[in-house]
Amino acid sequence: MLKLYDSLSKKNKPFVSLHGNRVYMFVCGITPYDSPHIGHARAYVFYDVLAKYLKYKGYNVFYLQNVTDVDDKIIARALESGVKAGEVSSKYFAEYREVMGKLKVDSVTLYAKSTDYISEIIDLIKKLIKKGYAYPSDGSVYFRVNKFEKFGELSGQIMEKLEEGASIEPDDAKEDQKDFVLWKGYKENEPYWDSPWGRGRPGWHIEDTAIAMCYFREHYDIHGGGVDLIFPHHEAEIAQAEAITDVHPFVNYWMHIGMLNIRGEKMSKSLKNFITVKDLLNKYPPEVVRFFMINNEHLKPLEFSFEAMDTAKVSHEKLVRLRNSLSTVDFDSEFDAELQREMDHAEERFFEAMDNDLSVREGFAAIFTVLPKINKALSDMHGGREQYNNFHDFLNRVNLITDIFPEEDRGYSEAGRIGTLIDSLNQYREELREKKRYEESDRIRSILEKSNISIEDTKKKTKWNKR
Ligand SMILES: [Zn+2]
The missing domain is CATH 1.20.120 (Four Helix Bundle (Hemerythrin (Met), subunit A))
Structure with missing residues (x-):
């Protein structure tokens, strides 16, 4: 029987779906402000294998992935390059889909963009205010962390630690520095939507909760992401959803995949060790990349190096x-x-x-x-x-x-290499035949036939077969 490690109960739990044959699975998606990096490849290939294994076991999987297409980083990128925020997110989302397609990550049922769910987000915030879990202040709306008793259950963060962490960027509009933003009041040059609290845009955490609840309602099977999302993101998602519905836990299996490190360090632009998926795919076939990304213990950090890729x-x-x-x-x-x-x-x-x-x-x-x-x-x-x-x-x-085997040989297996060689010899033969240099073309045929390769010339193309 399938068991999945649940980060909330910290147990390997037998997998029992909530709706018989149907499985509802949500995985936090990207914020498209830059090229997808190899850490993304690790996470999304893993969740692709999870979805495919569930399908293999006979489940119908509704795999929902959100796209945070409005965010501080996107806005900063847009201002830098003098384009609209929407152009930045469309461009990088397209690149994400392209590289994920190459990596055969094709199990996602729906990619849901946050900006398509503004009315659902506003509805959730209204409900949270009504129940006393949120308050508007200075054009923004905040979640009242102290009111939600279970806050910190997933990450095991104690409240004092939270206060320490929260005091880095003090915000006068907050009642308490631990509170997190649900709706960000309008600032110049930023995309905005109208809301009961004035113009503004949603905070990151509420977007995911609104999208997941839109399709999966108050209780669903699996929520996945990277360990870096446990705090504060997933803690906030739990607080938002459970404050509204009182259903605990609102997700049965919280799954978190380890980070991908480069020489023991987190990958980052400032450390100049940032590797994009595109770069990696220029050096290795997608199946090798998939194999590398899943041939490890997914709860632990994965050490990336080109030597390790070569071994893989x-x-x-x-x-x-x-x-x-x-x-x-x-x-x-x-x-x-x-x-x-x-x-x-x-x-x-x-x-x-x-x-x-x-x-x-x-x-x-x-x-x-x-x-x-x-x-x-x-x-x-x-x-x-x-x-x-x-x-x-x-x-x-x-x-x-x-999905680690190539559908067709891409020339790197022995059979593939020989196939490529025969194809090019045949191409050469065809060129010779076109020039009526039959003597030379026949010599190539006899060389191939000595290697047990039979040649058949048809009108369109030369076919060959191993005898
Ligand atoms: Zn998320």
């Missing part, structure tokens, strides 16, 4: 080669019971690991344990074809969940 590439290629060899087994020897036991064990261990809070690394480890044994049996031409077909089928199921 080598391991990944072993898996790709194994799957390719399994699809082209051209012998059928006696059933190998010992090999079968090993194969079954690997499959069992893989799914056990996935059920244990998506321990993807453990799952891959199970495959890597049996991999050399299968390769040896294949080269010795041991074992029955059906055994190999079944393991190939298992790897295809692994792929449904992890």
Whole structure:
């Protein structure tokens, strides 16, 4: 049975969905003010695998991701570059979708932009004011943290610590420095919407709560994000939602993925160790990036380095080669019971690991344990074809969940490289034939045929087959 680690109860809890076959899953999305970085890749590839595993287990997953398309950072970027805030967010959101598409992150049901939910946000703030949890002050509206007793339950922050942290940027409009903003009063050059408290724009925390409640109401299954969002963001989300609905906990599984570090340091522009997803995809195939991002313990920080990426590439290629060899087994020897036991064990261990809070690394480890044994049996031409077909089928199921195998060889596996080579030789042959240099083109044909590659010239194209 699937268990997920819930950061609120700090337990690995058996997964029981609230609505039978339906799973409601919300993951905090990006603030599109800059190019997505590799930390984004780690988080969103992981949640993509979670959604795909739930789907694999037969659930219908409504995966909702918000887009914080109005924010201080976007506004600052817009002012810097002399464009409208909306242009900045559209540009970087488009880049986000593009790189996520390349990374095969395709399980999100709906990307919800905050600015499309202003009326829902205003409604929530009105309710919070009515219940005494919020107050307008100086054109803005704040959440009264002291009134919500459970504040700090998720992060374990004690109130004194909060006051320390909050006093960094004192705000005279607040009753208490711990209070956080729900609605920001209008400032010049900022985008604004009309509200009962005058012109302004929503605060970050309330946007997510309004969007999640719009689709999932007062109680839903999974809320995910990075550990950096636990405080204050998720603490604020809990306070806002539960203050309105009195349903506790409003999310059954709070999931938080560890940060991605570079040489032990947090990635940041100021440290000049900022790597974009685009840059990484220029150096590595998307499947290798996916493999690297999930082949680790997701609750812990992930150390990124190009050496680690290269190691991941080598391991990944072993898996790709194994799957390719399994699809082209051209012998059928006696059933190998010992090999079968090993194969079954690997499959069992893989799914056990996935059920244990998506321990993807453990799952891959199970495959890597049996991999050399299968390769040896294949080269010795041991074992029955059906055994190999079944393991190939298992790897295809692994792929449904992890999406780490290329749909077509991108030229980095052995088979892919040979294919590319044959294609270019054939292209050259076609050019020679067009110039009626048949003697030379026939020589290439005979060289290929000596390597057991048969050539068939059709009107449109030259086809080739391995014999
Ligand atoms: Zn959020």
